[in-house]
Amino acid sequence: MATAATLPAALDSTRLGGRKRSRSRSPDQSDGLPPPTRRRSRSPPSRVQLDLPRVSDVDPVRRAQREKELAARMAEIELEKASKPKEQDSAQDLAERQAEFAKLVGSRSGGVYVPPARLRAMQAAAASDKSSQEYQRLSWDALRKSITGIVNRVNIANIKQVVPELFSENLIRGRGLFARSVMKAQASSLPFTPVFAALVAIINTKLPQVGELVLTRLISQFRRSFKRNDKIVCHSTTTFIAHLVNQAVAHEIIALQILILLLERPTDDSIEIGVGFMREVGAFLAENSPKANAAVFERFRAVLNEGAISHRVQYMIEVLMQVRKDKYKDNPILPEGLDLVEEDEQITHQIQLEEELQVQEGLNIFKFDPNYLENEEKYKSIKAEILGENSDEESGSEEESSDDEDEEVEEKAGIEDRTETNLVNLRRTIYLTVMNALNYEEAVHKLLKVQLSEGEEIELIKMIIECCSQERSYSKFYGLVGERFSKLNRVWTDCLEEAFNDYYTTIHRYETNRLRNIARFFGHLLANDAISWVVLSVIKMNEDDTTSSSRIFVKIMMQEMMESMGLKALAERFKDEEVRMACKNMLPVDNPKDTRFSINYFTSIGLGILTEEMREYLKNAPRLIMEQRRAMLAEESSSSDSDSSDSDSDSDSDSDSESDSDSSPSDSESSVDSRRRSRRTPTPPRRRDRDRSRDYGRDMPRDSRRDRDASLTPPRRYRDDRENEMMGMGGGGGMIRATGIMSASERRKEKETATTGMIGGAIVVGIGR
Numbered sequence: 062m063a064t065a066a067t068l069p070a071a072l073d074s075t076r077l078g079g080r081k082r083s084r085s086r087s088p089d090q091s092d093g094l095p096p097p098t099r100r101r102s103r104s105p106p107s108r109v110q111l112d113l114p115r116v117s118d119v120d121p122v123r124r125a126q127r128e129k130e131l132a133a134r135m136a137e138i139e140l141e142k143a144s145k146p147k148e149q150d151s152a153q154d155l156a157e158r159q160a161e162f163a164k165l166v167g168s169r170s171g172g173v174y175v176p177p178a179r180l181r182a183m184q185a186a187a188a189s190d191k192s193s194q195e196y197q198r199l200s201w202d203a204l205r206k207s208i209t210g211i212v213n214r215v216n217i218a219n220i221k222q223v224v225p226e227l228f229s230e231n232l233i234r235g236r237g238l239f240a241r242s243v244m245k246a247q248a249s250s251l252p253f254t255p256v257f258a259a260l261v262a263i264i265n266t267k268l269p270q271v272g273e274l275v276l277t278r279l280i281s282q283f284r285r286s287f288k289r290n291d292k293i294v295c296h297s298t299t300t301f302i303a304h305l306v307n308q309a310v311a312h313e314i315i316a317l318q319i320l321i322l323l324l325e326r327p328t329d330d331s332i333e334i335g336v337g338f339m340r341e342v343g344a345f346l347a348e349n350s351p352k353a354n355a356a357v358f359e360r361f362r363a364v365l366n367e368g369a370i371s372h373r374v375q376y377m378i379e380v381l382m383q384v385r386k387d388k389y390k391d392n393p394i395l396p397e398g399l400d401l402v403e404e405d406e407q408i409t410h411q412i413q414l415e416e417e418l419q420v421q422e423g424l425n426i427f428k429f430d431p432n433y434l435e436n437e438e439k440y441k442s443i444k445a446e447i448l449g450e451n452s453d454e455e456s457g458s459e460e461e462s463s464d465d466e467d468e469e470v471e472e473k474a475g476i477e478d479r480t481e482t483n484l485v486n487l488r489r490t491i492y493l494t495v496m497n498a499l500n501y502e503e504a505v506h507k508l509l510k511v512q513l514s515e516g517e518e519i520e521l522i523k524m525i526i527e528c529c530s531q532e533r534s535y536s537k538f539y540g541l542v543g544e545r546f547s548k549l550n551r552v553w554t555d556c557l558e559e560a561f562n563d564y565y566t567t568i569h570r571y572e573t574n575r576l577r578n579i580a581r582f583f584g585h586l587l588a589n590d591a592i593s594w595v596v597l598s599v600i601k602m603n604e605d606d607t608t609s610s611s612r613i614f615v616k617i618m619m620q621e622m623m624e625s626m627g628l629k630a631l632a633e634r635f636k637d638e639e640v641r642m643a644c645k646n647m648l649p650v651d652n653p654k655d656t657r658f659s660i661n662y663f664t665s666i667g668l669g670i671l672t673e674e675m676r677e678y679l680k681n682a683p684r685l686i687m688e689q690r691r692a693m694l695a696e697e698s699s700s701s702d703s704d705s706s707d708s709d710s711d712s713d714s715d716s717d718s719e720s721d722s723d724s725s726p727s728d729s730e731s732s733v734d735s736r737r738r739s740r741r742t743p744t745p746p747r748r749r750d751r752d753r754s755r756d757y758g759r760d761m762p763r764d765s766r767r768d769r770d771a772s773l774t775p776p777r778r779y780r781d782d783r784e785n786e787m788m789g790m791g792g793g794g795g796m797i798r799a800t801g802i803m804s805a806s807e808r809r810k811e812k813e814t815a816t817t818g819m820i821g822g823a824i825v826v827g828i829g830r
Contacts, residue, residue: 194429201427204235212242215260216253217398224263228447231440232264236271237424239264240278248297258304259399265310266406267447272310273410274421279305280315281418287322292330299334303341307394309407313350316342318414320357327364329374335361336377343381344389358385373548380506487517491524501541508542509549522546522556526564529582530575540585547591554592561596569610580614584621594640601646602662603655615647616666623668632670650678 116131118124207230215223232239247257265272279302286294299319305311316338323335339357346354364370365378384392412418430436490511498504508521522543529539546553561583568576586592600615601607623631634640635648648663648671649655656679660672 192431192433197429197433198427201235204230205238208232208235208238209242212239212246212257212260215256217256217396220256220260220263220399220401224260225448227260227264228267228444231437232268232271233440233443234430234436236268236274237421239271240275241425243275244278244282244301247301248294251297251300254300254304255307255396255399258301258308258310259401261305262308262310262402262407265408266402269408269410272408273412274424276302276305276311276410276412277418278420280412280414281420283319284414290330292334296334296337299338300341303338306342307345308402309404309409312409312411313342313346313353315412315414316346317350317353317357322414324357324360324364327367327370329371332364332370332374333377336374336381339381340384340389340392343385344392344394347385347389348394358382376502484517484520487511487513487520488524491521492528495525495528495542501538501545504538504542505545505549508546518552519556519559522553522560523563526560526579526582530571530578532578533574535578535581537585540582540589543582543586544589544591547586557586557592558596561592562599565599565611565614568614569608571610573613576610576614577617580617581621584618585625587618588622588625594634595643597640597647598643598645600644602649602659603652604658612662619663619666619668628668628670631668635671648672648675650675653679653682656682 116124116127118127208227211223211227211230227239243257243261247254261272261275279298283295283298283302285291286298302311302319303316306313306316319338320335323331323338339361343354346357361378361381365375368375491508494507494511495504498507511521513521525539525542525546529536532539543557547557564579564583568579571579583592587594587596600611602615626634635644641648647659649659656675660669660675660679663669663672
């Protein structure tokens, strides 16, 4: 049996070339060994499928060899194609990164925006060599952004926490960046000037070259702005210098030199800058150099006595004298919370106004430093001396506290108060200030001290006008207050002009007494040139655009201006070209109906002298209308003649040329005769026009016919001069006598009635004072 079972296996092995085929062990057979685990089939790794080329050759061995060589060559080509895009992408990224670096290095200001992801990639690529130009440029941009952010968020509350953060940056390398940032921040927010001066004073104790650079650039900027007559820059620069003098960063000699320069040739602007500078530095000069301080005030007093400057600047000098008497209680040398430098550590720089200054503008731009790593190590040692050994931990805790403060500020900023509680409190403060003032100067002085946020200036002006309107009778006190405000700053002038437009638009909401006070208030401002007369362009004097309230307002305002300026001066002012353009709606000369209405109105209020130009226009209006009608008729007749001549020429085209030449003189003569007859007898066309108007008017409503007759019918003329004098107009139809000169009984009667009368188709305001 054994030989019979092994015989087929031997035959199979010999048939397969001598390989012995092993049989799989059945699971039933157990020789005491654990069953082997079954090997699972796995798919082979993915390969590049290539179509094997076929070569036609007679010899099969050579054909197989050539096919193998060709397949190997094709596989190499495919591998090269697969690896080439990766190399191109890496080369392209490297080229883009190099171009980005070159762009950053080539720009002087460093204001090129780089996306955060690309910036991180560039920093990682440049971090391999920290002495390279690319890495230095990236660190320079980071230094600039850090210094600017720290300077912009400094205030009295967090200045002690901000200083260590500022010292953690390389201020020796970035001292130009720090000087530029602090000067720019101070110029944009003048109330924070003491804070920036205290920050510079603290840094000056440890790094004097930084404080000296800031002071040098400020003096240079003052000299340039003074030569260019740049008042705004000059004012901000002198304010910063004054606080640096108070912090003992600059010597008081520079303050005295600036004052001498400003007061040498006094003008309005130079005296105004000098007064502001003296208010900031006066307490320091009074304590440290009293003789020089007294000499400066003597010069101010001499300028005031000369009277060569405007009243506004004279008032500022008087206020400065009062501030000196009060011992600068509102302008101390060092505000509370900013006395942070000990007297032993103060370093004062004695820089003269006329000496040559080294501004070092090159410190504002990036420059490659071959000794970058050495200088960074040196500054790290300096920082360790200033901040101590645990500077890193302190800076980390300060950053966390600053982040918490920023989050609290953002949360507070998210709350919006819509109850207008602040506005109500502001109006209450303004009202109490105005009512408790003894005179208008005291009222203006106290109102200027009221804390106003941006956009609340108009509320102060409107509150003053409301207080004026609440009085039983008009008080000149309010007019003087408004006049003083308008001459202090252009902002108040714009607010008053805006208030005029608002109040004229809504004047119908006010009762007569309040309306009278408001009108006299604005009349005072216009008479004294406190506001521009261009505001009169909002007044349209016609029947449609005016109400009884607006006509009363204009009447009282114009009478107030006449009493202040005089009738002759008022008339001369209305002849000014700018005023005429502004008052073209108040004194219209484009529509006879509106012109007649305006003439009647101004004549009734005693200002007929302003209507001379309108009377001339109204006098020539009928002639102009007739000329326009004749021109229209002539155009119509010429068009009809041309049409008839065209038809005649078409019908007589076959006639002889000689008969046409004989008849042409007779036709021309007949046309000349017809023109003469039409000139001699203009009545028939008028009848035809009248008939047409009648036929056309029959189908029209009564109101539209009346409006058409009022706009087309020329005014009547009175031949009797005596009657014209009684009517008070002298020319034009439908005029009434002026109410400027009236008897006491008539005036009393007119005041009792207080009505608007209609006489001869013209509206007349009949309310007397």
